[in-house]
Structure formats: structure tokens, C-alpha cells
Amino acid sequence: MRYVVSVSHESERAAIIEVGLRLYQKGLVTATEGNISMRVAGGHLVTASGVSKGSMTPEHVIFVDHEGRGTPGGLAVSTEDPMHLAIYRRRPDVQAVVHAHPPAATAFSVAHMPVDPWILAEAVVLLGRVPLTRYAMPGTVELANIVTEGLGKGSAALLANHGAITVGATLTQAHHRMETLEHVARVAVMARLLGGARELSSSDVDRLLGSTSGPYRWPR
Template sequence: MIEYGLKISAEGFTKGTWGNISVRDGEYVYITPSGIPYDVLEVDDVCVLSMNGDTVYARKKPSSEYMMHLEIYKARPDVHAIVHTHPVFSTVVSICLKSIPPVVEDAVMILGEELQVSDYALPGTIELACEAVKALGKNNCVFLKNHGLVTVGETIHEAFVASQLAEKTAQIYIEALKIGNVSVIPYEHARVLREKYLSSYRQK
């Protein structure tokens, strides 16, 4: 988790102490603390919660978005890691658009057929958690309205790669909209691509 915290900082996906990472292991969720920069984060700073939100271990206050993480884990048994960041292009999408249609094959395969922007809710609330779960659906990414990006995966590496790909896709789509006449992958083909990734391409 510390390694990937440094990676999302190096990518420019977060500034200061914003963003959070969690990993689920059985009935326990390990989550980054609130207000601690990733470059000074230590192993003992990582908080441990139960799936119902009880604190199992914490030297620091758990991330303010812990409810969102827990609700995603409850809704998605296949998810074992979550990365929440505030990348520039993904945040622009969250402000200006309702979704990104299937426009590039790698995004369709790894992230989902159509990437949704959630309805707005205040950060750190159960309302935000519920809106995130609803808009995420079966995808591996959701744009939080006027807020940022959440990506999920079977592993922390998959969730991190999903963040990279979501930001790249957001940038591509924004640039394409400037030119106009955007070509969209047929939805029946998008479903085939997504299923191919889930069933055979994804590395276990």
C-alpha cells in the first residue's frame, strides 16, 4: 500500500494528502489514514477496519472515505483493492460529462463498456458511498461527480493500472471531443472485449 501510494503521487494523481488506498483481506480492510502524506507513511500508520466499519487497529484516523471503500467491497465480492485519486482529466470528466462511451479498446477491456459519472454527494458521507457503488456497477472505474476518480481491482496492482488507464482515457476523450465526430466502438463489440478480458486475458 505504501509502494502504491508513492506511485499515485509520482503519477500526479494526488496532491498533498488527498486520495486513499485500501486492500481487503478476508473480513478485514486495510486503509490509508487521513491527512498523512504518502512519502512519510509507515506500515504502522495503516488502519485496519472490520467490514462493518469497526476499528480493529488504528494509530491514526482512518481515511474520511472509509465508508465508500466498505460499501464497494460489500457490493463487489470480486474487488480486493480500491484506489481513490484526483487526477486532472478524470476530474474534468466528473465536472463536465455524464459518462465516457466505449472509445478505446484497452479501457473497455480493463475498465468497462461505458464509464459512468456518479451523482454528486458530499465527501466522506454514506450518500457518496451509495452513489459511487451505483455508478460503478460491474465496472472497474467510476468518476465521482465534481470530485475525482475511484478504481477497483482484484489486486492493488490492477486497481492502480485502472487509475492510469482511466486518466489516459479521460484525456483522450476530452481531446477527441474538441475535434468532434467521435467514433464509438459498437456496444456489442464492447461487451465481447470486456468479457474476453474478464474470462481469459486478465492475469490471475
């Protein structure tokens, strides 16, 4: 047997595989880009290195302990796992992390322009301010520290000349935030062609943030 497949975390692995497929089908990752993780008892589950997110199987989701150690004899974990580990260490509220290279959001990161979430209600509620973190070599602890620092208490961040990261209280929430980030980035680019987006008023933003229900409010 080439690698050890743990039978534990069956439903969590299935959920990560499903999110990977949806990211791939929507074009938010291509080739073997992107990585997805979920906090579990004793550590986290993360996608393996060098695998297409559109064709993952349970052995492509690897358990990593609190020290960042993968499963002995298993596949190599994502090269960006230090970023996931650093976020879990700093943010006890975060239960899942999604890293992708969505084209429109990545265009903002390449242009070193922040995405303005204050133009769409769902972006206000699901994302809030999206910081742009400075470039560092992918897969390094330096990048992990820069992104974790830049993300702060937020829900999403752009990684300069690289892509985007979202976090959530659930895997679904982190995934939805990535979809919303790409959606608002696309809308912002299109609005520029039409002369520029108009932001929501501060009272409309306050009303969105203050409401406990509504179409874009995450169920609690």
C-alpha cells in the same frame, strides 16, 4: 509510543504504500488527496486520513474490521473509508479499491460528462462502462451509498464534482484501472480538440471482450 503499529500484513502495507507513491508521482492525487484499500482476513487495510500518498510509511496503513472500526489508539482512517467498506460489503469479488482525483477524469466529473471507454482497446477491456454518480458531501455515508450503488458490478466510476474510484480483483488491477481511466480521459479531451473521437465498432469491441488473450487482457 503515539500509535500502535501492527506488524501484520507487512507485504500488503508495502503494496499500498507503493501504489500511493505511484498515484502521487503520476499526479493522480495531490496534497493529501485519495485513499487506497485492500481486503484482508477480518476486514480491510486502508490509508490514514490527512497523509500524502507520496510519503506513506506502514503506520499510515490501518486495519479496519468488518464493522468499520479502526485500530484503537491508531491514526484516524481515511474520511472516505465508509465508501471502501460499503463496496467490500456489496462486492465480494472486489479485493482492492483506489479513490483518486486524476485531473482529466475529474474534469469529466466536474463537467457531468461520462468518459467514453469505447475509444481505446485498453479502456474497453480494463474499464468497460464508467458510470457518473451524483454529487454528495465527501466523507459521508450518503456518498458511500451513492458510489456503491452507481458502481454496481462495474470496475470504475466518476464521482460528480469530486474524482474517480476503481476496484479490482487485486490492488494492481485497481491501480491499473485508475491509470487507464485517466489515460482515456486525457485522450478523449485531446481528441475533442481535433474534432472528436471516433468510437471502435461494436464488432471490434465484441472481439476485444471475447478474446481470452491479447496485450490488454488481464492475466487470470
